[in-house]
Amino acid sequence: MQKTTNLNRLLCVLCLIAVSITAQLNAQIVIGAPNLGFSQACASSTFNSYSATFVFSPASALGDTNQFIIEMSNEEGDFTDPTIVFTSQPNVFTTSPATINFSLPSTTSGEAYKIRVKSTAPAATSSRSAAFAAYYKIQDSPFSINNLVETGAFCSGGSYLLTIDNPGSGENDSPLNYPSLTYNWFKETGPTTSVFVAEGNTLNVTQEGTYFVKTNYGTCTSSSFSNRVSISEAVSGEASASITSSLGSPFCPDQGMTTLSTISGLGYQWFKDGVAIPDAIEQTYQTDASGLFAVQVDLGSCQASGAIDLVSESFEGSLNVSEVNEIEEGESLEVTVSTTAQNPTYVWYFNDTLIPGATSDTYTASAFGAYSVLVSQSAGCVATNTFPFEITEAMDPFPEVANIPNLISPNGDGINDTWVIPLQYVDGTDTEVMIMDNRGKIVLQTKAYLNNWPEDQLDLNSINQVYYYILTTPDNKTKKGSITLVK
Structure with a gap:
C-alpha cells in the first residue's frame, strides 16, 4: 500500500513538470513590423533621435526579463550583420503598442536602411520595416575648393x-x-x-x-x-587667371598679411604695379600693401594672367615739424599731426609717458626730450600709427667767452667743435676775421664771422694742424695768434 502511494506522488510531480514545460514551449508572441515615425533620418551632432512604434501579442506572454531590441540593416536593407541601435531595460515595455526612440550610428550613410524589433523572453523577431534614407551628417558646413x-x-x-x-x-x-x-x-x-x-x-x-x-x-x-x-x-593661347585675397579688398593690415591666390598651374610669377616681385613664384603670395597685383600662370602649352587692385585700409599721416627740432630755453614748439584716418583719435607721449589731457591733433611742446603721437582710426578698419619727434636745446652760436681759444677739436662730438671767439669780434661788429694755414694760404676771410669755422670736416692727419688768425677791428687794431686743431 505504501509503495502505491509513493508511485502516485512521483507521477503527480512528473505531470506538473510536463505541464510547466509545455506551457513554456507554448509561451510565444508575435511582433508586428515597426512603423517609422519619420520619412527619412538626417542626423547630426545637434539632432539624433528617431521613433518607431510596433505591436505585439499576447502581452501576457512576456517574461519578467524580457528586453526589446531594435536592429538596423546595412545601407542596402540586408540584416546579415545588423547593427543594434537600441536595447530596452528588462520588463519596461509590457503593453502593446510600444514606441521606442533610437539614435543612428555616426557611420550611417545610405538610401535603403530598414529596422526590425526583437524580444528576448520569449525570443521573437518582427518583420522588416519599410526602407528609409538615413545619413549622419558628421560635417554640415560650407567648405572650399x-x-x-x-x-x-x-x-x-x-x-x-x-x-x-x-x-x-x-x-x-x-x-x-x-x-x-x-x-x-x-x-x-x-x-x-x-x-x-x-x-x-x-x-x-x-x-x-x-x-x-x-x-x-x-x-x-x-x-x-x-x-x-x-x-x-x-x-587662343591666353586664359584668364583670377586672384582672390584671403582678407578681401579692402582689408585691414592689423589682421596680418592677406594671402593672394590664383588658379593652379605649372609655374607662377607675381607682379606689383607692373614690376616683377623677386622670388614670388608660388601659387599664393602674402602682402599687407596696397597696389595693383598681377600674376602670370604657366599652364603648359598656354599662359593665363590676372590682376587685382588690392587696397589696404591703413592710413597715412605726417607732422608739421622735423624729426629732430632745436629750441632755446623758454621757447615752445606747436606740433600738429595731419592724417587720412577715419574718425581719428590722438594720444600724446613724452619720454614714453602718457601726457594727460593731450587728445587733440595739436600739442604745444616746451620741454626737451622725445615725443610721439599715437593716431588711431576708429571707423572702418581699426588701425594705429605712431609719429615720433624730438626736441633738443639749440646751441648758442655766440656764447659769452672772455678769451680767444687757441685749441679746438672738430670731431663732431658737440664739444669745442668750432672756433668760438668773444662777442666783440663776431658778426655785427665789422671786425675782419682772417685765418691762414701754416703755408700762409687764406682759408677764411670775412667781416661777418658766425663762430662756425671750420664748417666742414677738415682732412686731419695723425699730426695736429696749426692755423693762424688775424683779427682787425674797425679802428684797425689787430689781434694775432695760432689755432691748433686736434683730432
Missing part, C-alpha cells in the same frame, strides 16, 4: 584639376578631415539647376563650365557644399 579662387583655365586639349581644400583657409572645416565621407561633383546648367558629373575627392575638368561639389548625404538636405568655380578653355 580651389583655394576659393573663382576661376580656372586649361589649355586646349588639356584639363584642370579641382580639389577639395585641406585644410583650406580661415575657419574652413574641410570634409576631408572625415575619412568616411564621399562626394558628388556637379556642373551648373542654369541659375538654380545642375547635373551630376562624377564622384570622388577631385574632379578632372575637360569642359568649360561652372562646377561645385557636395558631400554625399543622399536625399538629406545639407549645408556641406563648396564654392562655385568657373572653368574656361584657353583657345
Whole structure:
C-alpha cells in the first residue's frame, strides 16, 4: 500500500513538470513590423533621435526579463550583420503598442536602411520595416575648393584639376578631415539647376563650365557644399587667371598679411604695379600693401594672367615739424599731426609717458626730450600709427667767452667743435676775421664771422694742424695768434 502511494506522488510531480514545460514551449508572441515615425533620418551632432512604434501579442506572454531590441540593416536593407541601435531595460515595455526612440550610428550613410524589433523572453523577431534614407551628417558646413579662387583655365586639349581644400583657409572645416565621407561633383546648367558629373575627392575638368561639389548625404538636405568655380578653355593661347585675397579688398593690415591666390598651374610669377616681385613664384603670395597685383600662370602649352587692385585700409599721416627740432630755453614748439584716418583719435607721449589731457591733433611742446603721437582710426578698419619727434636745446652760436681759444677739436662730438671767439669780434661788429694755414694760404676771410669755422670736416692727419688768425677791428687794431686743431 505504501509503495502505491509513493508511485502516485512521483507521477503527480512528473505531470506538473510536463505541464510547466509545455506551457513554456507554448509561451510565444508575435511582433508586428515597426512603423517609422519619420520619412527619412538626417542626423547630426545637434539632432539624433528617431521613433518607431510596433505591436505585439499576447502581452501576457512576456517574461519578467524580457528586453526589446531594435536592429538596423546595412545601407542596402540586408540584416546579415545588423547593427543594434537600441536595447530596452528588462520588463519596461509590457503593453502593446510600444514606441521606442533610437539614435543612428555616426557611420550611417545610405538610401535603403530598414529596422526590425526583437524580444528576448520569449525570443521573437518582427518583420522588416519599410526602407528609409538615413545619413549622419558628421560635417554640415560650407567648405572650399580651389583655394576659393573663382576661376580656372586649361589649355586646349588639356584639363584642370579641382580639389577639395585641406585644410583650406580661415575657419574652413574641410570634409576631408572625415575619412568616411564621399562626394558628388556637379556642373551648373542654369541659375538654380545642375547635373551630376562624377564622384570622388577631385574632379578632372575637360569642359568649360561652372562646377561645385557636395558631400554625399543622399536625399538629406545639407549645408556641406563648396564654392562655385568657373572653368574656361584657353583657345587662343591666353586664359584668364583670377586672384582672390584671403582678407578681401579692402582689408585691414592689423589682421596680418592677406594671402593672394590664383588658379593652379605649372609655374607662377607675381607682379606689383607692373614690376616683377623677386622670388614670388608660388601659387599664393602674402602682402599687407596696397597696389595693383598681377600674376602670370604657366599652364603648359598656354599662359593665363590676372590682376587685382588690392587696397589696404591703413592710413597715412605726417607732422608739421622735423624729426629732430632745436629750441632755446623758454621757447615752445606747436606740433600738429595731419592724417587720412577715419574718425581719428590722438594720444600724446613724452619720454614714453602718457601726457594727460593731450587728445587733440595739436600739442604745444616746451620741454626737451622725445615725443610721439599715437593716431588711431576708429571707423572702418581699426588701425594705429605712431609719429615720433624730438626736441633738443639749440646751441648758442655766440656764447659769452672772455678769451680767444687757441685749441679746438672738430670731431663732431658737440664739444669745442668750432672756433668760438668773444662777442666783440663776431658778426655785427665789422671786425675782419682772417685765418691762414701754416703755408700762409687764406682759408677764411670775412667781416661777418658766425663762430662756425671750420664748417666742414677738415682732412686731419695723425699730426695736429696749426692755423693762424688775424683779427682787425674797425679802428684797425689787430689781434694775432695760432689755432691748433686736434683730432
